[in-house]
Amino acid sequence: MANYAMRIMRLHSRLALPLAGSRSHSFHFHSFMSRSFSTAQSYQAVRPQNSLPAAYYRGGTSRAVFFKQHDLPKNRGEWSDIFRGVIGSPDPHGRQLDGLGGGISSLSKICVVGKSSREDADVDYTFVALGIKDDDVDYSSNCGNMTSAVGPFAVDERLVDVQTTGSDNTTTVRIHNTNTGKIIHSTFLISDDGSEAASSGEFAIDGVSGHAARIQLDFVDPAGSRTGKLLPTGNPVxxxxxxxxxxxxxxxxxxxxxxxxxxxxxxxxxxxxxxxxxxxxxxxxxxxxxxxxxxxxxxxxxxxxxxxxxxxxxxxxxxxxxxxxxxxxxxxxxxxxxxxxxxxxxxxxxxxxxxxxxxxxxxxxxxxxxxxxxxxxxxxxxxxxxxxxxxxxAQFESDGRLACATVYRTARRIMEGRVFWK
Structure with a gap:
């Protein structure tokens, strides 16, 4: 800062500007220097960015930032501001360039995974959809595409004990989706060394280039996720x-x-x-x-x-x-x-x-x-x-109940480390 002041004094000397004498010149010069020092001091006082452990996964035709639940604040009221900062919302330009969102709904997502609160599941999974241009943080629904990445994330992060079955080295992770209260069974391959969910394979899904390991998602008793009924109005039309x-x-x-x-x-x-x-x-x-x-x-x-x-x-x-x-x-x-x-x-x-x-x-x-x-x-x-x-x-029982719905997807871990937000 002293060097900066000396440069100002030399500039005044070259321009023959008085550094003293005239009250107006003296006032403006000292006001300028006070503002400069004040700006420097306020800059030094700016706190560092926030950060948390996180991972970034593609699930089906979507992508999302994944958090382990125990890394987030226990007070869920604090989650929304974190998620907006991480994704880069709201962004009036609709691009989310200051975060990990991609400017479209399928890329503006958060997944939170932790140990399950239910005996019939291995992990709890909460899905969060974020608005792009607005500050909406929506916990009201599940995302089937991102569900395909939940099992692999649970294995990669050692949230479950891997137990493979059969000669093809597959495992099943039972997922409790907290948004809907429903159970999904995710069955997929484990890498040969048992260290992570397999990503390489011969299965392809439209909308995603290349091939990958297949993931089978069985949505158990999926009807009435929010309304309690297959036909919420009671009518087919x-x-x-x-x-x-x-x-x-x-x-x-x-x-x-x-x-x-x-x-x-x-x-x-x-x-x-x-x-x-x-x-x-x-x-x-x-x-x-x-x-x-x-x-x-x-x-x-x-x-x-x-x-x-x-x-x-x-x-x-x-x-x-x-x-x-x-x-x-x-x-x-x-x-x-x-x-x-x-x-x-x-x-x-x-x-x-x-x-x-x-x-x-x-x-x-x-x-x-x-x-x-x-x-x-x-x-x-x-x-x-x-x-x-x-x-x-879709498998229906003889009494008309929807027992299970099945779909096949792929998923892949793209990045893990720490994510930063202001």
Whole structure:
């Protein structure tokens, strides 16, 4: 700082500016120097950034920051500010450049994993969706894609004792999702040395480049995750704004509408949904009315951004785009274009796919009306989404109860260390 003052004095000397004499010059000079010293002192007083141990995982077609629950404050009221800082929200520019978010809903996520509070599970898992331009921190729903990374994270972080079965060195982690109260069994390979969840393999999912180790997710008794019922309104079809809508709750509350009823093609692209003059507002209106009818909120304005999720459905298309996308009647059973937190999803949320598979088996639903009689794969419903296709299985008991829904994903640890936020 002394050197800085000497440079100022030499500058005054070169410019023939008096350092004393005139009261005005003396006043301005000493005021300037006082502000400079004050600024330096306040700069030295700035505290360092906050940090916590964390990891970054891809799960299915999403990514999220993972925390071990015991590393976070015991007071959950303190979590939200941490998560906003880590992800970089709110960001009026919508890019989350100052955090680990990616500017789209599938990349603006947090997962918290710890020892389970239930005897029928190995770990507790809490999913958190964060707004991008706003400060919303939403604990109201699960993310099926990120669920695929929970088992591998639990193994990688030694939160569970690994017990492999069979000759293929697989293990199963029983996951209790605290958002929905539901149990998911995650079955996957362990590396040959037993040190971590396997990442290399020959399984591929649409929307993610390359191949990886397959992860089987069995959602046990998944109906009524939030509402307690497979059909929360009691009806296979309800009418909102003059449009037929099916409301169903499997993994997450969802609602489905035929694309044709909104005068669009079922294989419309996410960009076309985004730029359509009225489609997003129409879908938001239907979603909010469905949320009230499902008992999620008392008014449309109070319906959270994450649930119910909404999707446009339709039968396999025959146009040239469907052929180029490999989404014809020979390759998929129906088409879905899903929205997540108000944004068109680049693929399909897993919980939406689970609801689709169940709704396809509900007579009279808008989904069942779109599914062709003979399935492409008898193991389940093959869903055509914006990035490819996905096979989803749904097992019903003889009494009509949905016993289990199954989907296959991949996941991978990308980074671990410490994450910083201001």
């Amino acid at each position: 309800d009418v909102f704004d003059g449009i037929n809508v099916t409301c169903i709750d499997v993994g997450n509350p969802c609602c489905f509408v035929r694309a044709a009823d909104l005068n669009v093609e079922a294989n419309i692209t996410p960009d076309e949904i985004d730029t359509h003059p009225v489609l997003l507002s129409q879908l938001n209106s239907l979603r909010r009315q469905a949320g009230v009818a499902m008992g999620i909120a008392d008014s449309p304005a109070a319906v959270p951004g994450s649930v119910p999720k909404i999707g446009l459905v339709g039968p396999p298309a025959t146009n040239s785009r469907a052929i180029s996308q490999n989404q014809t009647a020979e390759t998929v059973d129906l088409l879905i274009r899903a929205l997540s937190v108000g944004q068109p999803h680049k693929a399909v949320p897993i919980t939406v796919a689970l609801s689709i598979a169940a709704a396809a088996r509900v007579p009279g639903s808008v989904v069942a009306a779109c599914v062709q009689q003979e399935l492409v794969d008898p193991a389940g419903i093959t869903v055509g989404h914006a990035s490819g296709k996905l096979l989803v299985g």
